Amino acid sequence: MALAGATAARGADDRNPLAGDPKAAKAGEFEFRINCALCHGLGAHGGGRGPDLTRAQKKHAHSDAELFQVISNGIAGTAMPANGTNGQGVGMTDEEIWQIITYIRSVEVKAPAHPMGNAAHGKELFYGDANCSLCHMVEGKGGRVGPELTAVGGSRTREAIIDSVRNPSRRLAWGLTESTKEFPQEYETITAVTADGKEIKGAALNEDNFSVQIIDASEQIYLLEKDKLRSFKKSRESMMPIYKPDVLSDKDLDDIVAYLIGVGAK
Amino acid sequence: MRGRGFRAPLVFAFCGVWFVSMASAQVTPERLLNSAKEPQNWLTYSGDYSGRRFSPLDQVNTTNAPSLVAKWVYQTAATGKLESTPLVVDGVLYDTAQDDRAFALDARTGRPIWMYQHQLPGDIRPCCGRVNRGLAILGDKVFLGTLDAHVIALDTKTGNVIWDVVAAEYQKGYSFTVAPLAVKNLIVIGASGGEYGVRGFVDAYDASTGERRWRFYTVPGPDEPGHETWEGDSWKTGGAPAWNTGTYDPATNQIFWPTGNPAPSNRGEGRAGDNLYSNSLLALNTDTGKMNWYFQFTKHDEHDWDATQVPVMIESGGKHLIAQANRNGFFYVLDRATGKLIAANGYGKITWSDSKDAEGRPVARKEASPTLEGHTVCPGALGTTNFMAPAFNPRTSLFYVTARDQCDIFSTAPQPYEAGHAYYGSAYFPSEEAEPYRGFLKAIDPATGEIKWKFEHTSPTWSGVLSTAGGLVFTGDAEGNFIALDAATGKALWHFQMGGAVYAAPMAFAVDGKEYVAIAAGSAVYAFGLP
Numbered sequence: 117m118a119l120a121g122a123t124a125a126r127g128a129d130d131r132n133p134l135a136g137d138p139k140a141a142k143a144g145e146f147e148f149r150i151n152c153a154l155c156h157g158l159g160a161h162g163g164g165r166g167p168d169l170t171r172a173q174k175k176h177a178h179s180d181a182e183l184f185q186v187i188s189n190g191i192a193g194t195a196m197p198a199n200g201t202n203g204q205g206v207g208m209t210d211e212e213i214w215q216i217i218t219y220i221r222s223v224e225v226k227a228p229a230h231p232m233g234n235a236a237h238g239k240e241l242f243y244g245d246a247n248c249s250l251c252h253m254v255e256g257k258g259g260r261v262g263p264e265l266t267a268v269g270g271s272r273t274r275e276a277i278i279d280s281v282r283n284p285s286r287r288l289a290w291g292l293t294e295s296t297k298e299f300p301q302e303y304e305t306i307t308a309v310t311a312d313g314k315e316i317k318g319a320a321l322n323e324d325n326f327s328v329q330i331i332d333a334s335e336q337i338y339l340l341e342k343d344k345l346r347s348f349k350k351s352r353e354s355m356m357p358i359y360k361p362d363v364l365s366d367k368d369l370d371d372i373v374a375y376l377i378g379v380g381a382k
Numbered sequence: 383m384r385g386r387g388f389r390a391p392l393v394f395a396f397c398g399v400w401f402v403s404m405a406s407a408q409v410t411p412e413r414l415l416n417s418a419k420e421p422q423n424w425l426t427y428s429g430d431y432s433g434r435r436f437s438p439l440d441q442v443n444t445t446n447a448p449s450l451v452a453k454w455v456y457q458t459a460a461t462g463k464l465e466s467t468p469l470v471v472d473g474v475l476y477d478t479a480q481d482d483r484a485f486a487l488d489a490r491t492g493r494p495i496w497m498y499q500h501q502l503p504g505d506i507r508p509c510c511g512r513v514n515r516g517l518a519i520l521g522d523k524v525f526l527g528t529l530d531a532h533v534i535a536l537d538t539k540t541g542n543v544i545w546d547v548v549a550a551e552y553q554k555g556y557s558f559t560v561a562p563l564a565v566k567n568l569i570v571i572g573a574s575g576g577e578y579g580v581r582g583f584v585d586a587y588d589a590s591t592g593e594r595r596w597r598f599y600t601v602p603g604p605d606e607p608g609h610e611t612w613e614g615d616s617w618k619t620g621g622a623p624a625w626n627t628g629t630y631d632p633a634t635n636q637i638f639w640p641t642g643n644p645a646p647s648n649r650g651e652g653r654a655g656d657n658l659y660s661n662s663l664l665a666l667n668t669d670t671g672k673m674n675w676y677f678q679f680t681k682h683d684e685h686d687w688d689a690t691q692v693p694v695m696i697e698s699g700g701k702h703l704i705a706q707a708n709r710n711g712f713f714y715v716l717d718r719a720t721g722k723l724i725a726a727n728g729y730g731k732i733t734w735s736d737s738k739d740a741e742g743r744p745v746a747r748k749e750a751s752p753t754l755e756g757h758t759v760c761p762g763a764l765g766t767t768n769f770m771a772p773a774f775n776p777r778t779s780l781f782y783v784t785a786r787d788q789c790d791i792f793s794t795a796p797q798p799y800e801a802g803h804a805y806y807g808s809a810y811f812p813s814e815e816a817e818p819y820r821g822f823l824k825a826i827d828p829a830t831g832e833i834k835w836k837f838e839h840t841s842p843t844w845s846g847v848l849s850t851a852g853g854l855v856f857t858g859d860a861e862g863n864f865i866a867l868d869a870a871t872g873k874a875l876w877h878f879q880m881g882g883a884v885y886a887a888p889m890a891f892a893v894d895g896k897e898y899v900a901i902a903a904g905s906a907v908y909a910f911g912l913p
Binding site (some may be wrong): 145147149151153156158178209287294295296298299302323324325326352358 | 463796800811845874904
């Protein structure tokens with residue numbers, strides 16, 4: 117840890133010695149694939165966990181020196197680990213980190229391919245006609261049945277957010293992550309019938325081999341033991357309705373995405 | 383206390399009710415050979431030399447298992463994954479935890495007798511967590527392999543260091559995570575480091591002095607047979623680590639030790655050839671370390687499918703066999719005298735092979751090789767199974783193994799070798815096509831390869847398996863449950879929520895005539911018994 121700190125401090129004072137070097141960018145692409153792509157995706161377009169790094173505007177680091185700091189030391193309170201602390205050896209060398217930064221700069225999109233929507237209108241829709249806030253909370257306001265979305269615009273690509281609105285069941289959102297467990301809980305849909313015949317349908321907050329914790333559409337929480345149920349069914353059909361373009365136009369969806377990206381960048 | 387302790391055994395031995403003989407009897411090689419005569423003890427990683435992880439204890443059985451209760455919990459103060467199996471000898475439990483901790487507990491109460499922690503340098507090169515899978519015991523010493531590649535002998539009564547030898551340079555990526563195997567007067571141990579381009583080896587040390595008696599390099603050097611299976615100088619960084627505990631056959635004086643992936647793990651370019659003896663089972667002469675035979679499960683591996691699963695000795699129809707549920711998704715049965723393949727049957731989701739060679743060995747499809755852009759192959763890099771210990775129950779004649787169905791996108795990335803630096807040459811990503819990933823406990827009939835029953839977990843687990851003469855199978859889940867199942871049917875009979883995911887394997891022991899079942903989960907070790 118002490119070593120990593122010293123490295124980072126030295127790096128932070130430096131400009132990227134490899135800036136603009138196409139060979140370094142190529143080496144960085146491979147290093148990125150080995151060290152970063154699991155979360156940030158192949159091509160740095162963002163994955164399940166990490167943000168899209170092809171965006172020019174980054175939340176935690178702007179200059180090369182800041183990127184170096186973030187890669188070296190991680191970001192406290194997020195899933196971004198410090199270099200060399202993932203239990204897999206001593207991590208990358210300074211040179212390799214600079215190569216990765218060179219690579220990231222080479223794939224950044226200076227102007228978004230798609231013009232940003234109208235965030236103010238997106239916010240109106242989110243809390244109004246599009247009904248998003250019935251289930252989703254942003255900055256402390258909204259419902260509890262679906263995933264909290266304050267940070268989603270900072271961690272997911274525009275395409276991923278659009279896809280999750282148009283095809284909510286294609287990739288279920290991740291919920292609770294337990295520290296020692298490999299996989300996070302997903303927003304699966306549970307239908308349970310209790311011993312006295314009551315049907316409960318809701319999103320899984322957590323589940324193990326013997327119990328399940330559910331929140332239903334009216335935000336009621338149910339804590340159930342499976343062997344006491346008359347029936348238990350799990351589905352990967354999300355409780356979230358499918359928003360087809362005739363219900364939510366591409367333009368309105370763009371506006372909502374612009375709102376979420378704006379909030380996520382704060 | 384200590385002064386009185388010497389007299390206490392004499393006084394209380396006559397009472398014989400609650401008293402536990404304080405481990406005064408040494409663990410001789412003969413005791414290890416005849417471990418079946420002392421079912422109350424768990425003397426080696428897999429319980430005995432056969433690798434079966436079968437306890438002859440039957441006090442806890444299918445009838446009373448639902449009434450099991452927690453007897454004690456020991457908090458190790460370690461963070462990360464506990465992968466260790468405890469040993470129990472005459473009422474004392476010996477175990478390890480992350481960062482090369484070792485400790486001895488009163489097996490009835492979980493109260494510590496001694497604790498030891500090896501002082502690790504700051505720049506060790508673990509592959510996959512700062513883990514350790516356990517100890518070996520012989521004489522009055524327990525033996526620990528460390529993350530900086532030392533082999534250390536500790537006094538069983540105090541945890542004092544008796545000897546400490548350096549086996550390899552940790553700066554080059556060598557480490558030990560494996561529970562050593564004590565055989566005769568030797569401590570056998572295999573290196574980790576397949577992610578760093580080490581040259582793997584299996585070592586044997588004199589248990590009394592720490593002197594190295596033999597070393598078998600799992601990658602043959604120039605002029606050795608098998609060397610021709612490596613392109614150019616690739617053998618020098620060929621990997622083939624040996625990071626899980628092997629088994630021992632006294633009848634043939636052979637040690638069976640499994641080996642891991644060639645390096646770099648997911649890039650075959652530059653190491654054309656079969657890459658012997660990576661992903662193989664080695665039959666080594668115990669006294670000399672010379673190889674009698676080998677069987678390579680995955681030739682020229684490009685998917686990180688270490689064959690380091692415990693090889694289990696089973697007898698079937700008068701045949702002496704050795705079985706392994708391999709990470710590549712096939713269940714192999716070999717003749718253990720010759721290494722000849724008897725059968726290979728899939729026991730999970732497999733896309734890498736759709737044919738077999740003349741010997742019956744599954745052959746890789748060309749299209750299964752990782753590509754620059756990446757494509758999906760099953761099983762994924764973590765395999766159908768991994769280091770989690772399997773079990774074989776001679777009463778049910780079933781082989782129990784933790785399995786997962788997961789596919790990964792394998793892409794390849796050239797990476798120059800640099801000593802002590804990660805050397806994967808690859809990246810893999812969970813493939814969405816295969817979501818959700820499914821985890822099972824599967825009961826395989828080794829005679830046919832047929833899956834007799836399976837218990838599906840909520841999500842894939844890293845827990846090993848124990849089977850007992852009480853007709854039970856014990857395993858843990860990723861959600862923190864410890865579970866007892868009917869060994870014949872797979873029906874869950876009992877569970878206990880331990881509050882942390884399981885990465886270890888269970889074992890059983892008895893003290894004062896009472897049976898216990900123990901396992902590590904989260905940061906703690908748990909023991910269960912009847913009320």
